[in-house]
Amino acid sequence: MSKEIAPLQDPGLPHHVHRKADTDPVAEKRAERQVSILFLLSSAGTLLFIYSFIWIPTDVFVFLPVLGNTNAHQLGIGAGLGFALFFIGAGAVHWAKTLMPDEEVVAQRHEMRSSDEDRASFVETVKGEAAKVQLGRRSLIKRSLGLSLGLVGLSPLILLRDLGPLPEQSLLKTTWDKGVRIVTDPGNRPLRPEDLEVGAIVHVLPEIKDPEHRKLNDIAKDASILIRVRPSELKLSEERMSWTHEGIIAFSKICSHMGCPVALYERTTKHLLCPCHQSTFDVPTGAKVIFGPAARPLPQLAITVDSEGYLVAAAAFNEPVGPSFWERNS
């Protein structure tokens, strides 16, 4: 180490100052009374708790300042139990502070390290035992044991294999396909172009046979949005333009960042905002990211109308929807 400067003289532990209750019997009695009162307050709390639990109906509301309309039952049992516990603690601490001995005591510490003899004899013991089983010489045993332990350690991983199916193609596909009708979510009503005014946004799903029993797994990929703007406002490539219909443009509603539903639409700026991490997508340019952590535009769904005039998907999504994953090829 370095040259260490000595501290000033250590004056030792400060002189102990007695409390009032240590010397004055009146103060002592008073402290005793205070502790008992605190304990009795706890009992009162428990009684309030029991009373509220049994006799206050659960549908009675009382008005309290700051809290507003509050359930009386909940308030009674909570306050009762809370005070019952709190005052036991307050009593015990007050007791310790006023009446229990408050003189600090000194104990000695010992270094954690064992003595040199103990350490040496420990090493000897280990070496001796190792020599007895001749661990050093039995390398065949050592190696085969190592191999077996390693292999048996793999078995939990094998056992956990059936936790889930392999991803296969499931992340690449949705229910959307050529000719699938677009229906509202909720409601499952098919839509015609004239149902959407300019500036409107509709949350949609693909039409299926049994809409009462849609799987959440499907919804989590199929959820989409239709937005209608003036066709002249769209700034898209010719191909992407052909995916829209009279200014109606469809996007996946599942955020390309972490999969939250991109549900906030600002009509004046034509921005879609994800409430989770504030990624902002610009609708007229094909949901390009203009702010936030998302790195990709929302996938656009090609739409058209069928022979009956209802809006349908013109094709499946041409890329996987939702957050990125390793095998994603774009």
Added chain:
Amino acid sequence: MKSRREKVAGGVANFIDERTGAAKWVKKNLQKVFPDHWSFMLGEIALYSFIILLLSGTFLTFWFVPSQEEIVYEGSYQALEGVKMSEAYASTLDITFDVRGGLLMRQVHHWAALLFLAAMVAHLLRVFFTGAFRKPRELNWILGVALLTLGIVEGFLGYSLPDDLLSGTGVRIAQAIIQAIPVLGTYLAFFAFGGEFPGTMFIPRIYTVHVLLIPGIILALITVHLMLVWYQKHTQYPGAGRTEKNVVGYPLLPVYMAKAGGFFFIVFGVTVLLGAFAQINPIWIFGPYTPTQISAGSQPDWYMGWLDGLVRMSPPLETHAFGYTISWNILLPGLILPGIIFTGMALYPFIEAWATGDKREHHLLDRPRNAPTRTALGAMSLTFMVVALINGGNDLIATHFNLSINQIMWATRISIIILPPLAYIITKRVCLSLQRYDRELVLHGRETGRLVLLPHGEYIEVHEPISPEKAYMLTQHEQPLPLQAPEADENGVAPRGGLKNKVRSRLSKAILGEQIAKPTPEDVKALEGGHH
């Protein structure tokens, strides 16, 4: 004459001792000395809130149904009558509205969880800033970091269980983080969720992890944590009569036991009062989870807020190459940075010991000002986390204060780079100033505010010498010099490990280089001699 009670007690003690030989051990440990300081209660709060979590959590398991099977709600909460939801969400509504005391216990459980994490963080900061992690307590520091990590995971799983709209959104984000792991991510996500998101397996699975696996590990680690505290004896703040070789405080029985036991009831009482008066996580307002809906202002609990804040401020980076995708915008803030932060935290005691070359045991705590670099590093890390946490609530800040969310995001993006180093510099300067102030106090005493007019017309302020106890406390710390890199020998041959030595002496200089020399006994004597 022995009283009846004494006879019974003696009988029980005799029975146990004859079978375990515990008398000697118990006698010794009942007199164990614990130093007293308010900051030593922070770890206690964490312990007590964990016990509260076990108790309230057990109550909740009696009614909670960990299932994602879809059912139609027919309970007493009319606003959701006839709505399709998972059994998990429906049973949480039942606990809230149909089980007496259920709402109270849910709120106690949630408040206790927030308190558990807050107390652990406060305890960690206390241990860090006072240098309590130094030898021989490095292992306990690592256990603490492990407990904090487990606590965060446990908390996240816990608030995911009710399967409400808010928590389901959190699960979706967690799934996206798993899925973003290169090579293995998609497989891991499919194994965790039993297929695609959301599936029907996740909640039953995390239920087992939440009520059995992680609490079991936490309990085991807490036991070891406390046994080490017991065995190594508690650290103490420096002061007159306190040395590296002794421990000054109150014996376990009765004072410490009464205080600690009483404090448990106080913490429990306060948590229950919070549960009674302060609404938390009103899942009936959020509604059941469905992947197509979301409420604006979605927020995780505070201990996940920094992580969410980092994800929000991340630049939109993604690499596409050879038909594969790496999402840096998720990996960097969601896995890589937290990994660096927690690994760095766990290793810090060893880094500091290596850089200072200090291999001795330390039982006297540092005053943070006397370890300026460590204190500054702590302030720097804290600033980083706080800026991240603020950005985690950027949408709420935007709506409450009528600000633009884009501006807040850019402000935090810039702040998280600029503010931490600034905090480092400022904290270090403040520490050194405080050292100067201490030196002044010891040498010239404390300002009394009394002005005296001297006969020749000069005004002076009277200084009063401080107590010897205080003077000792202000000068007891060591001021070691930084390590020197080994010099080249006379033949000009550089010693081995050149780069390592260079890094070490650099670090050592950074940590120990700047100190305000503390007053020596000679300084004090010289002043006393020359004074008046």
